[in-house]
Amino acid sequence: MSAAGMGARQWIAGIVGALLVLAGLGLVATTEQASIEHRVAAERHGGQVLEVQGDTRPDIGKNHYMVRVSGRLNVVDAPADPEFGQQVATPVLLRHVEMFQWREVRVAGDTHYEQDWVDRPVDSSRFERSAGHANPGAFPVQGKQFDAGLVKIGGYALAPALLHALPGGERVSPDMKTLPANLAASFSRNGDYLVTSANPAHPRLGDLRVSWEAVPVQVLTIFARPQGDLLVPATDAPDGKGYDVQVGDRRLVDVLPDVPEPPVFAVARRLLAMLLAGIGVLLLLSTRMSAHDALPIALGAGVLLAAAVAGVMWLGKDLQSSAYWFVLAVAGLGVVVWRLHARAAH
Structure with a gap:
């Protein structure tokens, strides 16, 4: 081959090699940047x-x-309301208690009174006209929450804080067969409620209404x-x-909409980045030394360059990840130094 042809070949190899090195470093940089953004956002x-x-x-x-x-959800140990003998396969069972009471209603300066179901005692002593509108006072039965003994999802059990964060609720019909005899004498079923009203369609002051709500298994x-x-x-x-x-x-x-997804095929992209950088270095060295010497030096240099860039990017973000990359960079450097020393010895 003529000197001009050899020069052109070296020039092309140098250009292509430099571009491959830059492509490899760019690939590892974009991969690590995406990983860092994901990690930083996830840490929040x-x-x-x-x-x-x-x-x-x-x-x-x-x-x-x-x-x-x-x-x-898998309810392993279902909650129960022992007072009323109700048990439901649900993560959380809620007992709601209401009393038929007087309420004071004020509209546009006008005050009037009406009776309705209310889930807490209404203090009638604070009414503007308390006479004739006295409420019974404290509830004889309280609303309560009953948590399942064990609820699992996948291979994990849920802590109480997560049980209480489960969404949704659906009313549960009471089971009269399991209602204790003393309560069965006082309560009757009216739809999804247990009521003390003699005539559920026309409740009286002080009547109780009890219902249960279950967090759905979904x-x-x-x-x-x-x-x-x-x-x-x-x-x-x-x-x-x-x-x-x-x-x-x-x-x-x-x-977590504010957390970007991690890079896809991150490990493969990192290996490809090292390979591209290594091939680029190989092309840069191909006209200066034999393939026997150039190949291990190029591979070591590819690892060194890509790992050094990644290690620098992780500095200040995750020292452990940065240290891993720098250890890999030192390993690549060791290969380069070893091969150059062996070449010089010959």
């Missing part, structure tokens, strides 16, 4: 997020990770911190909440 909500599939539980050790798990997506086999809120999360619960199988971007 408690930490790095792991996607959990099925009943598997990732081994996270003592690190502060969050998980996103979707599935249908498909949910829960974002929380795992503690062994228990999901709990991340109390140290900067967002002040540290968990989320949504109906249906929801993606992480739906649960």
Whole structure:
């Protein structure tokens, strides 16, 4: 080959090599930037997020990770209202108690009184005209909340704070067969209510009305911190909440819309970035040394360059990740130095 042809070949190899090195560094930079943005945003909500599939539980050790798990709730130990003998397969059972009482209603300066079901004692002594509108006072039966002993989703149990955050509610018809005899003598069923009214269509002052509400068993997506086999809120999360619960199988971007998705195929992109940088260095060296010497130097240089860029980008964001990258960069540098020393010795 003529000197001109050789020069042109070297020039083209140099240009292509430089472009490949830049492409590799650009690829690793964009990959790490996306990872950093995802990590920083996720930290506001408690930490790095792991996607959990099925009943598997990732081994996270003592690190502060969050998980996103979707599935249908499984009520293992159903709650019961022992006073009324009611038990329902639900995460949370609520007993509502109302009394038929006087209410003071003021409209445009006019005050009038009416009787209605109210879920708390109304202090009639504070009425403008209390005479003839006296209420009975304290309820003989109180409203209460009963939590299931164990509710699971995927491979995790739910802590009480997450049980109380479960959405929705549906009225439950009372089971008269399980109602204790002393209460069965006082209460009768009226639709989904138990009432003390002799005539439910025309309740009297002081009559009680009791009903139950159950949180539905449904498909949910829960974002929380795992503690062994228990999901709990991340109390140290900067967002002040540290968990989320949504109906249906929801993606992480739906649960945390301010958290960008992590880069797709991040590991493959990092390996490709090192490979592109290595091929670029190989082309730059191809006219200066034999392939036997150039190949290991190029591969080591590709790892060195890509890892150094990634390590610098993680500085100030995650020192552990930055350290991993710098260790990899040193390993690449070691390969380059070793091969150059071996070449010089010959």
